[in-house]
Amino acid sequence: MRKNFRVIKELVRLRFQNLMMFRLGFFGPFFVDGSLFLVQLLVFDAVYANVDEIGGWQRGEMILYIGTFSLLNAVNMVVYFFGVGGIPDKIKSGEMDLYLTKPVSPLLRLSLESINPGSLPLVVMSLIIIAYGAGSAGVRWNPKLFAGYLFWVLLMLVLYYDLEVLIRSLSFFVVSTAKMQKLEEACISLSMQLPGTVYYGIYKLIFCFLLPYGIMATLPVKYLAGECTLPAALYGIGITVLFSALTALVWKTGIRHYNSVSS
Amino acid sequence: MNNQIMNEMIIETKNLTKVYRRFVKKEGLRGSIEGLFKREYEQKEAVSGIDFNVREGEFIGLIGPNGAGKTTLIKMLTGIIAPTSGEISVMGYYPNNMKRGFKMQYAVVMGQKSQLFMELTVNDTLRLFKEIYEIPQEEYIRTRAFFTELFDVKELMEVQVRTLSLGERMKMEIIVALLHNPRVLFLDEPTIGLDAIAANQIRRFLKEVNQKKKTTIVLTSHYMEDIRTLCGRTVVINHGKKIYDGGTEEMFARYHDVERIYKEAEQDA
Numbered sequence: 001m002r003k004n005f006r007v008i009k010e011l012v013r014l015r016f017q018n019l020m021m022f023r024l025g026f027f028g029p030f031f032v033d034g035s036l037f038l039v040q041l042l043v044f045d046a047v048y049a050n051v052d053e054i055g056g057w058q059r060g061e062m063i064l065y066i067g068t069f070s071l072l073n074a075v076n077m078v079v080y081f082f083g084v085g086g087i088p089d090k091i092k093s094g095e096m097d098l099y100l101t102k103p104v105s106p107l108l109r110l111s112l113e114s115i116n117p118g119s120l121p122l123v124v125m126s127l128i129i130i131a132y133g134a135g136s137a138g139v140r141w142n143p144k145l146f147a148g149y150l151f152w153v154l155l156m157l158v159l160y161y162d163l164e165v166l167i168r169s170l171s172f173f174v175v176s177t178a179k180m181q182k183l184e185e186a187c188i189s190l191s192m193q194l195p196g197t198v199y200y201g202i203y204k205l206i207f208c209f210l211l212p213y214g215i216m217a218t219l220p221v222k223y224l225a226g227e228c229t230l231p232a233a234l235y236g237i238g239i240t241v242l243f244s245a246l247t248a249l250v251w252k253t254g255i256r257h258y259n260s261v262s263s
Numbered sequence: 264m265n266n267q268i269m270n271e272m273i274i275e276t277k278n279l280t281k282v283y284r285r286f287v288k289k290e291g292l293r294g295s296i297e298g299l300f301k302r303e304y305e306q307k308e309a310v311s312g313i314d315f316n317v318r319e320g321e322f323i324g325l326i327g328p329n330g331a332g333k334t335t336l337i338k339m340l341t342g343i344i345a346p347t348s349g350e351i352s353v354m355g356y357y358p359n360n361m362k363r364g365f366k367m368q369y370a371v372v373m374g375q376k377s378q379l380f381m382e383l384t385v386n387d388t389l390r391l392f393k394e395i396y397e398i399p400q401e402e403y404i405r406t407r408a409f410f411t412e413l414f415d416v417k418e419l420m421e422v423q424v425r426t427l428s429l430g431e432r433m434k435m436e437i438i439v440a441l442l443h444n445p446r447v448l449f450l451d452e453p454t455i456g457l458d459a460i461a462a463n464q465i466r467r468f469l470k471e472v473n474q475k476k477k478t479t480i481v482l483t484s485h486y487m488e489d490i491r492t493l494c495g496r497t498v499v500i501n502h503g504k505k506i507y508d509g510g511t512e513e514m515f516a517r518y519h520d521v522e523r524i525y526k527e528a529e530q531d532a
Contacts, residue, residue, distance in 0.1 A: 003394075003397060006394045007391070007394045007395055009394075010390060010391045010394045011391065013390075014380060014383065014387055014390075014391055017383055017387060018380060018382050018383055094376065095376060097338070097343050097371075097373065097376060098371075098373070098376055098378050100342065100343050100361065101341050101342070101343065101366060101369075101370075101371050102366060102395055103363045103366035103367045103395060103396065104395045255361075256345060256359070258343070258344065259283060259344055260338055260343055260344055
């Protein structure tokens with residue numbers, strides 16, 4: 001664990017050094033991601049301005065939901081999105097060879113070698129939205145509530161990571177996962193606008209179980225709103241454990257299945 | 264004691280085979296449509312029943328034409344890919360189990376794949392490898408100094424890798440690979456694309472590493488000069504099969520040139 005921490009620290013340091021070699025590349029994303037976030041907020045504002053309740057949630061909870069989803073997305077972008085996103089290319093090009101021969105988890109190294117500080121403003125903006133949403137929803141913060149919310153956010157980040165790695169690990173078995181990634185994008189953009197509370201029937205099966213993007217921001221907000229029942233909590237924990245196990249299985253099988261490419 | 268170590272078998276394979284399955288598509292649109300519903304595959308035996316042993320401290324060459332199976336063999340020895348059948352042991356490990364203890368003891372340099380961070384300096388890459396291989400600070404400084412002096416690259420350590428020449432970059436790849444003092448170094452075409460001077464330098468350094476550090480080196484190359492200069496023993500592979508395994512000088516004395524090695528050695532085998 002300590003050894004991994006030292007490797008992670010070095011990877012982060014190298015990534016920062018790498019980004020700082022290009023001044024525009026380093027400062028550019030701060031402005032680009034910040035602008036994208038503002039556009040997103042305007043869209044949300046236009047959609048939800050006249051809506052008082054969606055899936056039983058008032059405006060305050062909806063703002064919390066938007067803030068929480070944005071936070072999950074922003075942390076994902078800062079920490080592992082670009083690293084995990086590069087996995088299919090590394091497999092296709094045979095670059096994976098060099099990761100497999102080093103005495104450090106290839107997935108850990110791949111996930112954390114492309115951190116993106118350019119998305120940090122999104123994290124800050126998401127926190128502001130959450131604070132505003134909590135105020136609107138009448139949430140009274142206390143250490144227990146804060147710790148619980150943090151727990152759910154971290155757990156859902158694990159689920160988010162699992163889903164990203166799972167989809168990209170399919171590159172070990174198929175020529176291209178581009179269509180799967182398109183489906184992932186569509187699910188994420190839909191889930192950014194609709195909380196899991198609106199899904200029923202087949203849609204609930206799809207968005208809360210098969211592709212559980214629907215629960216990712218929903219459970220932390222349910223917890224804050226005092227609506228997180230024991231079965232819902234157990235479901236959230238259970239599905240994360242299930243997807244973590246599935247992702248580990250697919251990744252490990254993929255590594256065994258890996259045939260590299262001819263030189 | 265030294266002789267004992269030198270005699271220890273460090274790599275052993277028995278009847279090692281790797282078979283790839285590849286999709287065969289018939290020509291044209293009709294072939295593509297047929298392929299959607301009924302796929303035909305063919306088996307390609309990249310490595311076929313190879314018995315191969317290396318003693319600790321040996322400098323061994325693997326030669327063969329393109330597609331002979333050299334790189335596939337290296338990839339099996341380093342655990343990157345799993346063999347289809349046969350036995351394989353490298354330093355007592357089954358490579359594809361990818362045990363950390365195994366990975367700590369070898370290094371691989373692939374002539375066509377770089378492990379350097381192109382936008383940063385070699386020192387930056389070395390720092391990451393120091394952490395990955397848990398090299399104590401003092402040992403790190405000592406080893407880095409040894410290799411930068413040996414390879415005569417002291418003034419290049421703080422230069423952006425992207426600006427280095429191909430020959431300089433290959434020296435750096437080898438330094439990075441040797442930083443943790445591996446017992447076995449696998450080199451896959453390390454002199455590919457290098458000019459004669461750079462290739463000669465690399466050869467000289469590799470010879471010194473083998474002699475001074477007693478590192479076992481397995482080298483694949485297309486260049487006979489690499490093999491002739493460096494390897495006491497050579498294994499020739501063609502069509503996935505081992506067709507010669509013996510002294511390098513003896514091989515050249517017997518077959519004279521590369522074409523005859525591939526053609527006549529196959530007949531002899």
